[in-house]
Amino acid sequence: GENVEQHPSTLSVQEGDSAVIKCTYSDSASNYFPWYKQELGKGPQLIIDIRSNVGEKKDQRIAVTLNKTAKHFSLHITETQPEDSAVYFCAASRSQGGSEKLVFGKGMKLTVNP
């Protein structure tokens, strides 16, 4: 089955710096990769997703890149702000719909210091 590895497990940056979270996956058939942000005391919230027919996707200060050959994908946050502090989860699945399950990484705690 699919295995998603996420690293680093923690990251601390200064406000205004960039942060990069990297994930690798094992199933070459995976083609849908969402990212979730979990703030303290809340459930995970979808922040961006990418399908395998796209190499990069941006939404304001966040972007996700996908390298299908190497089977890794990354979340990039630019101009970090204290409200970006949260746990971020990557995930992978063979499809966005249907019966294929979503497999999550173990999460990365990002701390943005003012």
Next chain:
Amino acid sequence: DVKVTQSSRYLVKRTGEKVFLECVQDMDHENMFWYRQDPGLGLRLIYFSYDVKMKEKGDIPEGYSVSREKKERFSLILESASTNQTSMYLCASSLLDRANTQYFGPGTRLTVL
């Protein structure tokens, strides 16, 4: 906005008790999911349902059961709670054709003494 609510934010139960965790979504989603979240282990799928009265086992169903009598409500049942079921429980929902674009509730932190 999709809203997924869970009946309790915090719950304390004793070993051997029967525990019900309730989840309600208001967006007419076909799919509903129960995960548990533990430090260092991420999110693990317990059960999911893609229709009323339908259920499928996830990766860690042992010690749990579920009930979906209405489309908007999905219940997780711990028949006889044990200390190793102390965890954060997260409910999620999604559309049938976008099963893996999931919307999560705030979670229930369950402590079993």
